[in-house]
Amino acid sequence: MPKKVKIDPDKCIGCGVCASVAPSIFVLNTDEGKSNIVEQYRTENQYVGEIPDEMESEARTAADSCPTQAITIE
Ligand code: SF4
Incomplete structure (x- = not known):
C-alpha cells in the first residue's frame, strides 16, 4: 500500500529540513517559502x-x- 504524505502549509515555516533529510520526497518552494512534495509523487x-x-x-x-x-x- 502506498503511503500518503501531507504537508500542512499553515504549519510549515519553510526551514528546508525535510528537503535536506528526504530530498527524494520533499522540495523547498522558495517562492512560497513552503515545502512541497516533489512532482514525481504529487497527487x-x-x-x-x-x-x-x-x-x-x-x-x-x-x-x-x-x-x-x-x-x-x-
Ligand atoms: S520546510 Fe519541511 S521541515 Fe521545515 S517546517 Fe516545512 S515541512 Fe517542516
Missing part, C-alpha cells in the same frame, strides 16, 4: 503525495525532523 496538490512503501522510513525521518510537525504520513 491532488503540491502539499499532498503518495510514495511507495520502501520510502516510508525516509518520509518518517523528515516528519520526525520537522520542527513544527507539519508533515503527516498515513
Whole structure:
C-alpha cells in the first residue's frame, strides 16, 4: 500500500529540513517559502503525495525532523 504524505502549509515555516533529510520526497518552494512534495509523487496538490512503501522510513525521518510537525504520513 502506498503511503500518503501531507504537508500542512499553515504549519510549515519553510526551514528546508525535510528537503535536506528526504530530498527524494520533499522540495523547498522558495517562492512560497513552503515545502512541497516533489512532482514525481504529487497527487491532488503540491502539499499532498503518495510514495511507495520502501520510502516510508525516509518520509518518517523528515516528519520526525520537522520542527513544527507539519508533515503527516498515513
Ligand atoms: S521541515 Fe517542516 S517546517 Fe521545515 S520546510 Fe519541511 S515541512 Fe516545512
